[in-house]
Amino acid sequence: MTVLAPRPPLPRVAPPMALLAELTHRCPLKCPYCSNPLALDRAADELDTAGWMRVLDQAAALGVLQVHFSGGEPMARRDLEALVAHARSVDLYSNLITSGVTLTEARLAALVEAGLDHVQLSFQDVDAGNAERIGGMKGAQARKLEAARMIRAADLALTINFVVHRQNVAHVGGMIALAAELGARRVEIAHTQYYGWGLMNRDALLPSAAQLEATTAAVEAARPLYAGRMAIDYITPDYHATQPKPCMGGWAQRFINISPAGRALPCHAAETIPDMDFPSVREHGLQDIWENSEAFSRFRGTAWMPSECQSCALKERDWGGCRCQALALVGDAAASDPVCDRSPHHRRVLDALAAGDAPPPPLVYRSNR
Amino acid sequence: MTEADIPRFAPGVRFRFDKAREAWALLAPERLFQPDAQAAAILQRVDGQRSIAAIIDALAADYAAPRELIAADVLAMLQDLAGKGLLRA
Numbered sequence: 001m002t003v004l005a006p007r008p009p010l011p012r013v014a015p016p017m018a019l020l021a022e023l024t025h026r027c028p029l030k031c032p033y034c035s036n037p038l039a040l041d042r043a044a045d046e047l048d049t050a051g052w053m054r055v056l057d058q059a060a061a062l063g064v065l066q067v068h069f070s071g072g073e074p075m076a077r078r079d080l081e082a083l084v085a086h087a088r089s090v091d092l093y094s095n096l097i098t099s100g101v102t103l104t105e106a107r108l109a110a111l112v113e114a115g116l117d118h119v120q121l122s123f124q125d126v127d128a129g130n131a132e133r134i135g136g137m138k139g140a141q142a143r144k145l146e147a148a149r150m151i152r153a154a155d156l157a158l159t160i161n162f163v164v165h166r167q168n169v170a171h172v173g174g175m176i177a178l179a180a181e182l183g184a185r186r187v188e189i190a191h192t193q194y195y196g197w198g199l200m201n202r203d204a205l206l207p208s209a210a211q212l213e214a215t216t217a218a219v220e221a222a223r224p225l226y227a228g229r230m231a232i233d234y235i236t237p238d239y240h241a242t243q244p245k246p247c248m249g250g251w252a253q254r255f256i257n258i259s260p261a262g263r264a265l266p267c268h269a270a271e272t273i274p275d276m277d278f279p280s281v282r283e284h285g286l287q288d289i290w291e292n293s294e295a296f297s298r299f300r301g302t303a304w305m306p307s308e309c310q311s312c313a314l315k316e317r318d319w320g321g322c323r324c325q326a327l328a329l330v331g332d333a334a335a336s337d338p339v340c341d342r343s344p345h346h347r348r349v350l351d352a353l354a355a356g357d358a359p360p361p362p363l364v365y366r367s368n369r
Numbered sequence: 370m371t372e373a374d375i376p377r378f379a380p381g382v383r384f385r386f387d388k389a390r391e392a393w394a395l396l397a398p399e400r401l402f403q404p405d406a407q408a409a410a411i412l413q414r415v416d417g418q419r420s421i422a423a424i425i426d427a428l429a430a431d432y433a434a435p436r437e438l439i440a441a442d443v444l445a446m447l448q449d450l451a452g453k454g455l456l457r458a
Contacts (some may be wrong), residue, residue, distance in 0.1 A: 015389050015390075017401060018401075062389065063387070063388075063389025063390060065385075065387060065394055065396055065401060066396060066401065091385055093383055093396040095398065095399070117381050117383060117396070117398075118381040118398040118399075120398075120399070155380050156380060156381070157379070157380045157381020157382070157398050159398050159399065185379075185381070185398070185454050186398055186399070188399075228452060228454075231454065233399070
C-alpha cells in the first residue's frame with residue numbers, strides 16, 4: 001500500500017510593499033489627466049473609518065510597509081488624521097498625496113501629531129494662471145504655495161509633484177526652481193499617464209518628440225544645480241519609448257490599491273478591465289485577496305504572457321508592461337503592451353504620437369458624469 | 370562627516386524591523402531600502418544621541434573586531450546615506 005505523503009505547501013506569494021489607499025474621489029480640482037476612473041465613486045459609497053482601519057491592520061499584518069493616502073483629495077475625509085494615527089500605531093510609514101488647497105494650520109498640526117511621515121504636494125504649473133486653468137480652480141496656486149510653506153515650517157518631509165504635458169512642459173526649469181525654493185527635498189516631474197481622463201484628453205496633452213527632448217534636456221541641466229539638496233525624479237511618457245515600463249513593478253507584485261468604495265485593485269486604473277471581478281475589502285481579507293483572488297493572480301508573473309513576451313529576455317524586467325494600456329489601445333488586457341516595439345500593435349502608439357502635431361483640442365475636465 | 374558628529378535620520382525617514390520579511394527596512398519618501406546585515410547593525414545604533422565615535426566603539430565591542438576597520442566602513446556608509454538625504458549630522 002502506498003503511503004500518501006502530505007502535499008507540499010504551495011509557494012507563498014511575496015507580500016506587497018505598499019498600500020495605495022484612495023480614500024475618496026471627491027476633489028476641489030478638475031485636472032483633465034486625473035488618475036481616477038471616469039466613473040467616480042460616490043461619497044455615500046465610501047468605506048467608513050472602521051473599514052479603513054481594518055484595511056490598515058490587515059495590510060500591516062500582510063507585510064505592507066508604506067501607505068499612501070490618496071484620492072481624489074484625501075483631505076476631504078474628516079477622519080484622515082485618525083487614519084494616519086492608526087497607520088502609525090501599526091508601524092506603517094504614511095505618505096499624504098494632496099493638492100494642498102484645503103490644508104489649514106490646525107489640520108496640519110493634527111496630522112503631524114498623528115505621526116504623518118511625508119507629504120507629496122501637487123502643482124499644475126509654475127505659472128499661476130496656467131496652473132489654475134489646467135486644475136480648473138481659481139485661487140488654487142496661492143493656497144498651494146501657502147500649504148508648502150506650512151509643511152516645511154512643520155519640518156515635514158516634502159515632495160513637490162508636477163504632472164507635465166504639452167500645455168505646461170515648456171516651464172519645467174521653473175517648476176524645478178519653485179520646488180527648491182519651497183524647500184522640497186524631492187521633486188517629481190511626471191509626464192501624464194494616458195488612461196481614463198488622460199486618455200480622453202490625449203490629443204490635448206501628449207507632447208511632441210521635440211517637446212520631450214527639450215524637457216529631458218532641461219531636467220538633466222537642472223540635476224547638477226540641485227545635487228545633494230533636492231532629488232529630481234523624472235518620469236518619461238512611455239508613448240515615446242520602445243520598451244514598456246514595468247507598470248506597478250509588475251501586476252500584483254508590489255502594490256495593492258483600495259478604491260474609495262473598498263474594491264481591491266492591482267493598480268488604480270485596473271477597474272477599466274471589463275471582465276475582471278475585483279474583490280471588496282468589505283467581504284474578503286487582504287491576505288486572501290492578495291494570495292488567492294483571480295484578479296490579482298491573472299497577470300502576476302509571466303505565465304499569462306503572449307508569445308512575443310514569452311520569448312523576450314526582458315520579460316522579468318518590464319513584466320509585460322501595462323495591462324490597462326493594452327486594454328485601452330488594443331482592446332485586450334492580455335495583449336502585449338503596444339508601447340513595446342516588438343508588439344504587433346505598436347503602430348497604435350505611433351499613430352497617437354503623429355496626432356499630437358495638430359493644434360490641441362479643448363480640455364475635457366474631470367467631473368461626475 | 371567626522372567621528373564627532375551625531376547622526377540622526379532625516380525627517381520623513383524611518384528605520385524599522387520588517388517582520389514579514391525578517392529583515393530591517395529603511396523607509397523614505399517614495400523609496401524603500403533593504404539594508405544588508407552589516408548596514409542594519411550600524412543603523413540600529415543611530416538614535417540621534419550617540420556620536421559616530423560611540424557607534425563605532427559599540428560595534429567594535431559587540432563584534433570583537435578591530436576599531437580602524439569598523440570606523441572606515443561606518444563613516445563610508447553614513448556619508449553615503451547623508452548624501453542621499455536620509456541622514457543628518
